[in-house]
Amino acid sequence: MPAKGYVEISIETCKGCNLCVIHCPTKCLALNTSDTNSYGLHYAYMVDEDECIACQNCAIMCPDAAITVFKKVS
Amino acid sequence: MKPGYEQIYKRPETLLPKRMHYCPGCFHSTIHKIIMEIVEEWDIQDKVIGVCPVGCSVFAYDYLDIDMQEAAHGRAAAVATGIKRMLPDKIVFSYQGDGDLAAIGTAETIHACNRGENFTFIFINNGIYGMTGGQMAPTTLEGQKTTTSPYGREPATTGMPIKMSELVSQLISVAYVERVSCNTPANTRKAKRAIEKAFKIQMKGLGTTFIEVVSNCPSNWKCTPEESLEWIKEKALPYFPLGVFKEPAKEEVE
Numbered sequence: 194m195p196a197k198g199y200v201e202i203s204i205e206t207c208k209g210c211n212l213c214v215i216h217c218p219t220k221c222l223a224l225n226t227s228d229t230n231s232y233g234l235h236y237a238y239m240v241d242e243d244e245c246i247a248c249q250n251c252a253i254m255c256p257d258a259a260i261t262v263f264k265k266v267s
Numbered sequence: 268m269k270p271g272y273e274q275i276y277k278r279p280e281t282l283l284p285k286r287m288h289y290c291p292g293c294f295h296s297t298i299h300k301i302i303m304e305i306v307e308e309w310d311i312q313d314k315v316i317g318v319c320p321v322g323c324s325v326f327a328y329d330y331l332d333i334d335m336q337e338a339a340h341g342r343a344a345a346v347a348t349g350i351k352r353m354l355p356d357k358i359v360f361s362y363q364g365d366g367d368l369a370a371i372g373t374a375e376t377i378h379a380c381n382r383g384e385n386f387t388f389i390f391i392n393n394g395i396y397g398m399t400g401g402q403m404a405p406t407t408l409e410g411q412k413t414t415t416s417p418y419g420r421e422p423a424t425t426g427m428p429i430k431m432s433e434l435v436s437q438l439i440s441v442a443y444v445e446r447v448s449c450n451t452p453a454n455t456r457k458a459k460r461a462i463e464k465a466f467k468i469q470m471k472g473l474g475t476t477f478i479e480v481v482s483n484c485p486s487n488w489k490c491t492p493e494e495s496l497e498w499i500k501e502k503a504l505p506y507f508p509l510g511v512f513k514e515p516a517k518e519e520v521e
């Protein structure tokens with residue numbers, strides 16, 4: 194079944210603060226510890242595409258407004 | 268966008284597409300974002316005027332796509348007073364740190380509140396002087412280590428942390444005082460609602476509105492952003508409780 198939602202995270206805007214990751218109730222986000230953006234920072238990405246419920250918690254917590262949230266049209 | 272999905276949240280366009288200079292995880296960015304969400308949702312870009320402080324948020328005018336005025340350290344309340352009196356139809360806010368609002372600017376703050384100046388204070392209380400390298404602020408917690416209190420703040424010589432919301436809510440002309448935080452998604456939503464309410468009350472001309480945000484400074488607290496949330500929950504909020512300290516009657520606001 195397709196996920197209820199998904200997010201897009203701007204790699205260059207992200208500062209790797211991890212606040213989105215720790216507030217995702219379904220643990221579908223993570224910091225990419227094997228890559229950095231041009232500022233040398235690990236950025237957040239969707240590690241589990243199937244679990245997003247489009248709750249927006251990550252986007253609300255992201256200080257830098259790096260996250261766009263999409264919800265499945267019912 | 269993937270087919271079958273709709274966009275439900277995006278960065279407000281009134282928050283300019285620039286990289287903000289704030290440290291990772293700093294709530295200055297979060298509060299900028301919230302204010303601009305309101306500006307965009309209410310379509311009031313031409314109606315809002317902000318006043319910047321001196322402190323880490325000294326360059327806020329570079330990010331917020333609204334009219335803004337820089338004030339000297341601590342004087343944002345005086346500048347906001349002038350702007351609001353000349354342009355009473357605008358929604359005016361000052362954006363100030365605790366060093367700015369509650370140390371060097373205490374007189375301006377208290378007297379603007381006491382006169383009931385009809386603008387909104389957005390007070391970022393991170394318990395430290397961020398910009399200048401982590402010196403003790405009036406809001407630094409008892410025992411908290413800073414560069415100028417290396418053994419922890421001692422009340423015997425420096426007093427107890429100042430509770431600005433409690434203080435200004437005593438003043439008759441102040442209409443609305445609420446203390447909020449951005450340490451959880453629920454609290455961040457509440458912070459946005461508080462600023463919205465303050466703007467509404469300001470538009471009704473009911474008096475001074477004052478929103479204190481219990482904020483963080485991971486860099487000078489010398490911790491990760493995640494640990495700064497723990498500190499807020501365990502240490503800051505027991506001393507600086509969240510909630511409404513004063514508000515007008517519902518029928519006055521609606």
Ligand SMILES: Cc1ncc(C[n+]2csc(CCOP(=O)(O)OP(=O)(O)O)c2C)c(N)n1
Nearest residue numbers: 321322323340364365366367395396397398
């Ligand atoms: C008249 C004057 N005195 C002192 C300073 C030095 N100074 C710059 S920012 C600051 C305090 C910043 O702390 P705060 O207002 O809490 O803001 P933060 O950086 O933590 O956001 C001080 C003392 C100054 N710029 N001008």
Ligand code: SF4
Nearest residue numbers: 207208210211213255
């Ligand atoms: S909250 Fe924002 S800046 Fe922080 S890691 Fe997540 S996407 Fe990056």
Ligand code: SF4
Nearest residue numbers: 289290293323397484
């Ligand atoms: S020094 Fe502190 S208050 Fe200033 S931007 Fe960094 S985290 Fe924020």
